[in-house]
Amino acid sequence: MQKGGCSMLTVYVYEQGAKISKDGEILTVTLPNGTTQNVRVNNVDRIIIYGNVQFTTQAMTLLLYDNIPVSFLTLSGEYKGSLVTATGANCFRRIKQYQMLHNKEKRMNVARRIVYAKLYNQYVFIRNYHHHKTIENFGRYMQIFENVLKRCNAATTIQELMGLEGFGTKSYFGMFSSLFDTQWNFTKRTKRPPLDPINAMMSLGYTLVSVELASLLESHGLDASLGVYHSLEYGRQSLALDIVEEFRAVLVDRLVLQLVSQRIFKPDDFEYDKEKGCRFKKDKLKDFLVRYEKLLNTDLGLKEPVTWRQLLWRQVERMVAFIDKNVEYIPLLYGEVYESGSGI
DSSP states (O other): OEEEESSSEEEEEOOTTOEEEEETTEEEEEOTTSOEEEEEGGGEEEEEEESSOEEOHHHHHHHHHTTOOEEEEOTTOOEEEEEOOSTTOOHHHHHHHHHHHTOHHHHHHHHHHHHHHHHHHHHHHHHHHTTTSOOTTHHHHHHHHHHHHHHHTTOOSHHHHHHHHHHHHHHHHHHHGGGSOGGGOOOSOOOSSOOSHHHHHHHHHHHHHHHHHHHHHHHTTOOTTOOSSSOOOTTOOHHHHHHHHHHIIIIIIHHHHHHHHTTSOOGGGEEEETTTEEEEOHHHHHHHHHHHHHHHTSBOOOSSOOBHHHHHHHHHHHHHHHHHHOOOOOOOOHHHHHTTOOOO
16 A cells, blocks of 8 residues: 555555445455555555455545545556545536537536647647757757647647647657656557557556546536546546646656656566556555655646646636536646746
Protein backbone atom coordinates (compact mmCIF):
# COMPACT_ATOMS: atom_id res chain seq x y z
CA MET A 1 0.00 0.00 0.00
CA GLN A 2 1.23 3.49 -0.83
CA LYS A 3 -0.15 6.66 0.72
CA GLY A 4 0.07 9.80 -1.37
CA GLY A 5 -0.98 13.38 -0.88
CA CYS A 6 -0.71 15.85 1.98
CA SER A 7 -3.46 16.24 4.59
CA MET A 8 -5.84 14.00 2.61
CA LEU A 9 -4.50 10.74 1.25
CA THR A 10 -4.67 9.02 -2.09
CA VAL A 11 -4.21 5.37 -1.13
CA TYR A 12 -2.72 3.04 -3.74
CA VAL A 13 -3.02 -0.71 -3.22
CA TYR A 14 -1.00 -2.83 -5.66
CA GLU A 15 0.03 -5.92 -3.66
CA GLN A 16 -1.63 -8.84 -5.45
CA GLY A 17 -3.91 -10.82 -3.15
CA ALA A 18 -4.22 -8.00 -0.61
CA LYS A 19 -7.49 -7.63 1.25
CA ILE A 20 -9.17 -4.43 2.44
CA SER A 21 -11.38 -4.67 5.51
CA LYS A 22 -12.53 -2.26 8.19
CA ASP A 23 -12.71 -2.00 11.95
CA GLY A 24 -14.89 0.90 12.97
CA GLU A 25 -13.54 3.95 11.14
CA ILE A 26 -10.21 2.26 10.37
CA LEU A 27 -9.43 0.71 6.99
CA THR A 28 -7.04 -2.23 7.16
CA VAL A 29 -5.04 -3.52 4.22
CA THR A 30 -3.86 -7.09 4.87
CA LEU A 31 -1.05 -8.26 2.62
CA PRO A 32 -0.59 -11.89 1.52
CA ASN A 33 2.27 -12.35 4.02
CA GLY A 34 -0.08 -11.40 6.88
CA THR A 35 1.29 -7.92 7.57
CA THR A 36 -1.27 -5.11 7.90
CA GLN A 37 -1.39 -1.37 7.32
CA ASN A 38 -4.09 0.88 8.76
CA VAL A 39 -5.48 4.28 7.82
CA ARG A 40 -8.39 6.28 9.24
CA VAL A 41 -11.12 6.63 6.66
CA ASN A 42 -11.58 10.34 7.38
CA ASN A 43 -7.99 10.91 6.19
CA VAL A 44 -8.62 9.24 2.81
CA ASP A 45 -9.51 11.23 -0.29
CA ARG A 46 -9.57 8.37 -2.82
CA ILE A 47 -8.36 4.80 -3.29
CA ILE A 48 -6.74 3.39 -6.43
CA ILE A 49 -6.55 -0.39 -6.81
CA TYR A 50 -4.20 -2.32 -9.11
CA GLY A 51 -5.06 -5.85 -10.17
CA ASN A 52 -6.27 -8.54 -7.77
CA VAL A 53 -7.25 -6.84 -4.48
CA GLN A 54 -10.26 -7.96 -2.43
CA PHE A 55 -12.77 -5.88 -0.44
CA THR A 56 -15.03 -6.92 2.40
CA THR A 57 -18.62 -5.76 2.04
CA GLN A 58 -18.24 -3.80 5.27
CA ALA A 59 -15.23 -1.87 3.93
CA MET A 60 -16.98 -1.11 0.67
CA THR A 61 -20.08 0.11 2.52
CA LEU A 62 -17.95 2.39 4.68
CA LEU A 63 -16.28 3.92 1.62
CA LEU A 64 -19.66 4.49 -0.04
CA TYR A 65 -21.07 6.02 3.16
CA ASP A 66 -18.09 8.39 3.44
CA ASN A 67 -18.26 9.26 -0.27
CA ILE A 68 -14.73 8.02 -1.03
CA PRO A 69 -14.27 7.01 -4.69
CA VAL A 70 -12.43 3.78 -5.50
CA SER A 71 -10.88 3.31 -8.94
CA PHE A 72 -9.79 -0.04 -10.34
CA LEU A 73 -6.83 -0.38 -12.71
CA THR A 74 -5.14 -3.36 -14.30
CA LEU A 75 -1.54 -4.15 -13.39
CA SER A 76 -0.58 -2.35 -16.60
CA GLY A 77 -2.37 0.78 -15.40
CA GLU A 78 -5.43 0.57 -17.68
CA TYR A 79 -8.64 1.90 -16.17
CA LYS A 80 -11.32 -0.74 -15.47
CA GLY A 81 -13.98 1.18 -13.55
CA SER A 82 -14.88 2.97 -10.32
CA LEU A 83 -16.97 2.62 -7.21
CA VAL A 84 -18.78 5.92 -6.66
CA THR A 85 -21.71 7.00 -4.53
CA ALA A 86 -24.92 8.55 -5.77
CA THR A 87 -24.53 11.63 -3.55
CA GLY A 88 -22.62 13.56 -6.20
CA ALA A 89 -25.32 13.17 -8.83
CA ASN A 90 -26.86 16.61 -9.29
CA CYS A 91 -29.79 15.91 -11.62
CA PHE A 92 -30.37 19.59 -12.43
CA ARG A 93 -26.72 20.16 -13.32
CA ARG A 94 -26.68 17.01 -15.42
CA ILE A 95 -29.74 18.13 -17.35
CA LYS A 96 -27.80 21.28 -18.27
CA GLN A 97 -24.85 19.08 -19.24
CA TYR A 98 -27.04 16.98 -21.56
CA GLN A 99 -28.52 20.13 -23.08
CA MET A 100 -25.05 21.54 -23.68
CA LEU A 101 -24.08 18.45 -25.66
CA HIS A 102 -26.91 19.18 -28.07
CA ASN A 103 -25.81 22.79 -28.53
CA LYS A 104 -23.33 22.48 -31.41
CA GLU A 105 -22.02 26.04 -31.12
CA LYS A 106 -21.27 25.85 -27.38
CA ARG A 107 -19.78 22.39 -27.67
CA MET A 108 -17.50 23.37 -30.56
CA ASN A 109 -16.35 26.51 -28.76
CA VAL A 110 -15.12 24.49 -25.77
CA ALA A 111 -13.75 21.66 -27.92
CA ARG A 112 -11.66 24.15 -29.90
CA ARG A 113 -10.28 25.62 -26.68
CA ILE A 114 -9.38 22.20 -25.27
CA VAL A 115 -7.59 21.04 -28.42
CA TYR A 116 -5.84 24.38 -28.84
CA ALA A 117 -4.64 24.23 -25.20
CA LYS A 118 -3.32 20.69 -25.66
CA LEU A 119 -1.39 21.59 -28.82
CA TYR A 120 -0.20 24.94 -27.48
CA ASN A 121 1.10 23.29 -24.29
CA GLN A 122 2.93 20.69 -26.36
CA TYR A 123 4.35 23.43 -28.59
CA VAL A 124 5.70 25.59 -25.76
CA PHE A 125 6.90 22.61 -23.71
CA ILE A 126 8.96 21.14 -26.57
CA ARG A 127 10.21 24.59 -27.64
CA ASN A 128 11.59 25.18 -24.14
CA TYR A 129 13.32 21.80 -24.04
CA HIS A 130 14.96 22.50 -27.40
CA HIS A 131 17.21 24.94 -25.53
CA HIS A 132 18.60 22.00 -23.54
CA LYS A 133 18.94 19.35 -26.24
CA THR A 134 19.06 19.59 -30.02
CA ILE A 135 15.94 18.18 -31.68
CA GLU A 136 16.27 16.80 -35.19
CA ASN A 137 14.11 18.62 -37.80
CA PHE A 138 13.02 21.05 -35.08
CA GLY A 139 12.29 23.94 -37.46
CA ARG A 140 10.13 21.85 -39.79
CA TYR A 141 8.14 20.35 -36.92
CA MET A 142 7.53 23.75 -35.34
CA GLN A 143 6.26 25.19 -38.63
CA ILE A 144 3.76 22.33 -38.78
CA PHE A 145 2.73 23.06 -35.20
CA GLU A 146 2.24 26.77 -35.82
CA ASN A 147 0.10 26.06 -38.86
CA VAL A 148 -2.03 23.57 -36.95
CA LEU A 149 -2.55 26.04 -34.08
CA LYS A 150 -3.78 28.70 -36.50
CA ARG A 151 -6.20 26.28 -38.16
CA CYS A 152 -7.44 24.96 -34.83
CA ASN A 153 -9.35 28.13 -33.95
CA ALA A 154 -11.11 28.04 -37.32
CA ALA A 155 -12.25 24.41 -37.12
CA THR A 156 -16.01 23.95 -37.49
CA THR A 157 -16.48 20.23 -36.70
CA ILE A 158 -15.23 17.76 -34.10
CA GLN A 159 -13.87 15.60 -36.92
CA GLU A 160 -11.78 18.50 -38.23
CA LEU A 161 -10.42 19.13 -34.74
CA MET A 162 -9.52 15.47 -34.36
CA GLY A 163 -7.58 15.60 -37.61
CA LEU A 164 -5.67 18.69 -36.52
CA GLU A 165 -4.99 17.21 -33.08
CA GLY A 166 -3.65 14.02 -34.63
CA PHE A 167 -1.43 15.93 -37.04
CA GLY A 168 -0.02 18.20 -34.33
CA THR A 169 0.47 15.40 -31.81
CA LYS A 170 2.33 13.28 -34.37
CA SER A 171 4.75 16.18 -34.88
CA TYR A 172 5.08 16.62 -31.11
CA PHE A 173 6.05 13.00 -30.52
CA GLY A 174 8.42 13.17 -33.47
CA MET A 175 10.31 15.80 -31.45
CA PHE A 176 9.64 14.40 -27.97
CA SER A 177 11.10 11.00 -28.88
CA SER A 178 14.44 12.60 -29.78
CA LEU A 179 14.88 13.73 -26.16
CA PHE A 180 15.50 10.12 -25.04
CA ASP A 181 18.54 7.91 -25.56
CA THR A 182 18.14 4.94 -27.89
CA GLN A 183 18.29 2.51 -24.93
CA TRP A 184 14.69 3.48 -24.15
CA ASN A 185 13.51 2.27 -27.57
CA PHE A 186 10.98 5.11 -27.76
CA THR A 187 10.21 6.20 -31.32
CA LYS A 188 6.48 6.92 -31.30
CA ARG A 189 3.38 6.95 -29.11
CA THR A 190 1.93 3.48 -28.55
CA LYS A 191 -0.94 2.57 -26.22
CA ARG A 192 -3.32 -0.28 -25.41
CA PRO A 193 -0.78 -1.70 -24.86
CA PRO A 194 2.28 0.55 -24.48
CA LEU A 195 5.27 -1.14 -26.09
CA ASP A 196 8.21 0.52 -24.32
CA PRO A 197 9.01 2.08 -20.90
CA ILE A 198 8.43 5.71 -21.95
CA ASN A 199 4.97 4.89 -23.32
CA ALA A 200 4.26 2.78 -20.22
CA MET A 201 5.02 5.73 -17.91
CA MET A 202 3.00 8.17 -20.04
CA SER A 203 -0.01 5.85 -20.23
CA LEU A 204 0.04 5.28 -16.48
CA GLY A 205 0.38 9.00 -15.79
CA TYR A 206 -2.48 9.92 -18.13
CA THR A 207 -4.67 7.27 -16.52
CA LEU A 208 -3.96 8.51 -12.99
CA VAL A 209 -4.82 12.09 -13.97
CA SER A 210 -8.03 11.03 -15.74
CA VAL A 211 -9.13 8.89 -12.77
CA GLU A 212 -8.70 11.82 -10.40
CA LEU A 213 -10.52 14.19 -12.77
CA ALA A 214 -13.38 11.73 -13.18
CA SER A 215 -13.93 11.49 -9.42
CA LEU A 216 -13.79 15.29 -9.14
CA LEU A 217 -16.33 15.70 -11.95
CA GLU A 218 -18.69 13.19 -10.36
CA SER A 219 -18.33 14.86 -6.94
CA HIS A 220 -19.31 18.16 -8.60
CA GLY A 221 -22.50 16.59 -9.94
CA LEU A 222 -21.42 16.04 -13.55
CA ASP A 223 -21.48 12.89 -15.65
CA ALA A 224 -17.82 12.11 -16.36
CA SER A 225 -18.77 9.88 -19.30
CA LEU A 226 -20.33 12.72 -21.35
CA GLY A 227 -17.52 14.57 -23.04
CA VAL A 228 -17.44 17.82 -24.98
CA TYR A 229 -14.64 16.80 -27.34
CA HIS A 230 -14.33 13.05 -26.79
CA SER A 231 -17.32 11.12 -28.10
CA LEU A 232 -19.51 8.77 -26.12
CA GLU A 233 -17.98 5.33 -25.71
CA TYR A 234 -19.11 2.56 -23.39
CA GLY A 235 -17.05 2.56 -20.18
CA ARG A 236 -15.03 5.65 -21.11
CA GLN A 237 -14.92 8.79 -18.95
CA SER A 238 -14.94 11.17 -21.88
CA LEU A 239 -15.31 14.46 -20.01
CA ALA A 240 -12.35 13.57 -17.80
CA LEU A 241 -10.34 12.79 -20.94
CA ASP A 242 -11.30 16.22 -22.33
CA ILE A 243 -9.63 17.98 -19.40
CA VAL A 244 -6.68 15.56 -19.35
CA GLU A 245 -5.68 16.92 -22.76
CA GLU A 246 -4.63 20.20 -21.14
CA PHE A 247 -2.30 18.42 -18.67
CA ARG A 248 -0.60 15.81 -20.87
CA ALA A 249 2.54 17.70 -21.83
CA VAL A 250 2.92 20.09 -18.88
CA LEU A 251 2.31 17.50 -16.16
CA VAL A 252 2.79 13.89 -17.28
CA ASP A 253 5.26 14.20 -20.17
CA ARG A 254 7.33 16.63 -18.12
CA LEU A 255 7.41 14.19 -15.20
CA VAL A 256 8.47 11.29 -17.42
CA LEU A 257 11.27 13.33 -18.96
CA GLN A 258 12.48 14.41 -15.52
CA LEU A 259 12.49 10.85 -14.19
CA VAL A 260 14.55 9.67 -17.13
CA SER A 261 16.90 12.67 -17.17
CA GLN A 262 17.58 12.26 -13.44
CA ARG A 263 18.14 8.51 -13.93
CA ILE A 264 15.44 7.63 -11.42
CA PHE A 265 14.44 4.71 -13.63
CA LYS A 266 16.31 2.46 -16.05
CA PRO A 267 14.98 0.36 -18.94
CA ASP A 268 15.43 -2.82 -16.89
CA ASP A 269 12.98 -1.48 -14.27
CA PHE A 270 10.23 -2.64 -16.65
CA GLU A 271 8.86 -5.99 -17.74
CA TYR A 272 7.18 -7.10 -20.94
CA ASP A 273 4.14 -9.22 -21.78
CA LYS A 274 3.00 -10.14 -25.30
CA GLU A 275 -0.61 -9.15 -24.60
CA LYS A 276 -0.25 -6.47 -21.90
CA GLY A 277 2.82 -4.75 -23.32
CA CYS A 278 5.39 -2.96 -21.16
CA ARG A 279 4.83 -2.09 -17.51
CA PHE A 280 6.74 -1.33 -14.31
CA LYS A 281 8.13 -4.17 -12.25
CA LYS A 282 6.17 -4.32 -8.99
CA ASP A 283 8.83 -2.78 -6.76
CA LYS A 284 9.35 0.11 -9.20
CA LEU A 285 5.64 0.92 -9.55
CA LYS A 286 5.71 2.12 -5.94
CA ASP A 287 8.60 4.48 -6.73
CA PHE A 288 6.69 6.00 -9.64
CA LEU A 289 3.54 6.52 -7.56
CA VAL A 290 5.53 8.22 -4.78
CA ARG A 291 7.09 10.68 -7.23
CA TYR A 292 3.80 11.27 -9.04
CA GLU A 293 2.06 12.11 -5.76
CA LYS A 294 4.93 14.33 -4.67
CA LEU A 295 4.67 16.29 -7.92
CA LEU A 296 0.89 16.69 -7.62
CA ASN A 297 1.22 18.14 -4.13
CA THR A 298 4.24 20.39 -4.75
CA ASP A 299 3.66 24.14 -4.77
CA LEU A 300 4.35 25.51 -8.25
CA GLY A 301 5.83 28.77 -7.00
CA LEU A 302 3.32 31.04 -8.72
CA LYS A 303 2.04 34.39 -7.47
CA GLU A 304 -0.39 32.54 -5.22
CA PRO A 305 0.29 29.13 -3.62
CA VAL A 306 -1.10 26.40 -5.87
CA THR A 307 -0.35 22.72 -6.59
CA TRP A 308 -1.02 20.55 -9.62
CA ARG A 309 -3.80 18.83 -7.68
CA GLN A 310 -5.43 22.19 -7.04
CA LEU A 311 -5.14 23.04 -10.74
CA LEU A 312 -7.02 19.82 -11.56
CA TRP A 313 -9.75 20.94 -9.17
CA ARG A 314 -9.79 24.41 -10.70
CA GLN A 315 -10.28 23.10 -14.23
CA VAL A 316 -13.19 20.97 -13.06
CA GLU A 317 -14.74 24.04 -11.44
CA ARG A 318 -14.27 25.95 -14.69
CA MET A 319 -16.09 23.19 -16.55
CA VAL A 320 -18.89 23.26 -13.96
CA ALA A 321 -19.20 27.05 -14.34
CA PHE A 322 -19.44 26.68 -18.11
CA ILE A 323 -22.17 24.04 -17.91
CA ASP A 324 -24.06 25.44 -14.93
CA LYS A 325 -23.79 29.21 -15.47
CA ASN A 326 -22.74 29.53 -19.12
CA VAL A 327 -19.41 31.07 -18.07
CA GLU A 328 -16.74 30.96 -20.78
CA TYR A 329 -14.51 27.93 -20.30
CA ILE A 330 -10.84 28.82 -19.86
CA PRO A 331 -8.41 25.93 -20.46
CA LEU A 332 -5.05 25.55 -18.73
CA LEU A 333 -2.26 27.11 -20.79
CA TYR A 334 1.46 26.59 -20.23
CA GLY A 335 2.11 30.25 -19.36
CA GLU A 336 -0.31 30.04 -16.42
CA VAL A 337 1.83 27.37 -14.80
CA TYR A 338 5.31 28.68 -15.46
CA GLU A 339 4.80 32.43 -15.74
CA SER A 340 6.83 33.00 -12.57
CA GLY A 341 9.97 31.75 -14.29
CA SER A 342 10.07 28.55 -12.27
CA GLY A 343 11.61 26.85 -15.28
CA ILE A 344 10.79 23.57 -16.94
